Amino acid sequence: MPHQPIMFQKPFKAEGSQGFRQNLSELLANQQSGLTLQQPFYNSPEIYRLEVENLLMNRWHCVGHVSSIPKAGDYFLFEFDSESVIVVRGENGEVHAHANVCRHRGSRICSKQSGHANGGVLVCPYHAWVYKLDGSLRNARMMPPEFDSGSHGLKPVNVEVAEGLIFLNLSDEPREFSVVAEMLSATAGKFGWGDAKVIHEERYSIxxxxxxxxxxxxxxxxxxxxxxxxxxxxxxxxxxxxxxxEQTRAARGEHGIDISPIDKWAERETRGEEAVFVERHGMFNNALTASDGGQPVAPLMGNASGYDGLFTIMYVGQLNHFLAYSDYGAIFRYTPRSVTQTDFHVTWLVRGDAKEGVDFDKEKVTWLWRITAAADKRIVEENQIGVNSRFYTPGPYADPIEAKTQRFIDWYLSEMSLAAQA
Ligand code: FES
Ligand SMILES: [Fe+2]
Known part of the structure; x- marks a missing residue:
């Protein structure tokens, strides 16, 4: 019997006589609906660059929770692609976000992932320019008298806080945020996330x-x-x-968390607004929460009157996902760092007044999602290795269980078609 011919991926030429945009348009025209993307979408640095600039730069990123920077001067860094932003608690309790780029000769100012700005100032390590927490330049050594310190403050980055969650947007034209605040008020707000506290964070470099x-x-x-x-x-x-x-809902009932369907995710008409999406599901096997054995691992959050065996999934943009169980919350953030590098950041929240060792055991609260996230890192990395192979060809998604993945890909392809024409 003759062997099947092996259909190798046609090499993608980012440059050449036709130019990148035309080659991309041809690639998009060749993309078949219902199949995974062609190889260059997963490993071409030129396509990645276009995605960052056209699809991702004007999105809102959930970078953390206010409880992780309780005191003036507490800060952490947010890193997206090759950018770095300092998120710092100001003198009056407000949250500031500044580009981590000195206004003298451009050095990075903070290099530690998190810390405290001693004396309420951020000092550039290179020539020691001194910035206040609000980003204004307080002092620049040995500069000439005509130097205008008022116009050399750190570049501000758009920041919003909703239900205790800190969001950043690195664009000059951020998408409308109000839709995010409304969605979170109807969901995370009911679970008291505004007063919750971070008990653990993990970063998985995928x-x-x-x-x-x-x-x-x-x-x-x-x-x-x-x-x-x-x-x-x-x-x-x-x-x-x-x-x-539905069976779980009927058996257990709601507990006062009324979430009307919210679905403005991956839709064309949301252009200009940030995309949001909410789902509410029943747990399985009579579980009440996501733990080993399904039993509660922390005090009830917010105004929930009992463990109802339901949980809520919220999406903001494409890169931020949130899970609200009755007793704890989890924030999932994906941040692209390069074409084949993605940070996956997981943050766990419990009730603000819950005491470790008394009301909850951190190992038990974080157990399930630590195991699950580590497995996700592993399987996604194996996926990339296979996709890089000359033997890779796009394969079919399962319907309906991979419907949301298809929806994400449909959104991606429609955005890339616009970007290719721009
Ligand atoms: S680069 Fe920051 S003080 Fe010179
Ligand atoms: Fe998974």
Whole structure:
């Protein structure tokens, strides 16, 4: 019997006589609906650059929770692509965000991921220009008398706080944020996230393109094989998820958290606004929360009157996902760092007045999502290695269990078509 011919991926030429945009237009025209993306979308540095500038730069990123910088001068860094931003608590309790770029000769000012600005100032390590927490330049050594310190403050980055969550936008033309604030008020607000506290953070550096990480994040086809611990208490990986969710709702009832359907995610009409999406699901196997055994691991959050065995998933833009269980919350943030490098940041929240060792055991609260996130890093990295192969060709998504991944890809392709024409 003759062998099947091997169909190798046609090499993608970023440069050449036709130019990048035309080659990209041809690639987009060749992309088949219902199949995974062609290889260059996952590993071409030129395509990645276009994505960052045209699809991602004007989005809002959830960079953390206010409880992680309680005192004036507390700061942490947010790193996106090759950019770095200092997020710092100001003298009057406000949250500032400044580009981590000195206005003298451009040095990075803070290099530690988090810390405290001693004496209430940020000092550039190179020639010791001194900035106040609000970003204004306080002192620049040995500069001539005509030097105007008033026009040499740190460049501000757009910052918003909603339900205790800090959001940044690195663009001059940020998308409308009010839709995010409204959605979070109806969801995270009901769980008291504004008064919650961070108990743990993990950063997973994933050697894969950001879209592979996102494709994985929004489907649960992989949950059964890859996340046995998760699948014992969540129903998403099962074929009749909707039915299970309805049964759970009927059996347990709501507990005063009324969430009207919100779906403005990956839709064209949301252009100009940030994209938001909310789902509410039932837990599985009589679990009340996402823990080993499904039993509560922390005090109830917000105005919940009991553990109802339901949980809420919120999406902001493409890169920020949030999970609200009755007793704890989890913030998931993906930040592209290069074409095949993505940071995956997970933050755990509990009730603000809960005491460690008395009301909760940190290991128990974080156990399930530490295991699950580490598995996700591993499977997404294996995915990238396979996609880089000359034997890779686009494969079919399963329907309907990978429907949200398809929806994400459809959104991506429509945005890239616009970018290719721009
Ligand atoms: S580069 Fe910052 S003080 Fe010179
Ligand atoms: Fe996963």
């Amino acid at each position: 050697d894969a393109n950001w879209k592979l990480a996102l494709e994985n994040q929004v489907e649960c086809y992989h949950c059964g094989p890859s996340h046995p611990e998760f699948s014992r208490v969540h129903s998403q990986g099962r074929p009749n998820t909707e039915q299970i969710t």
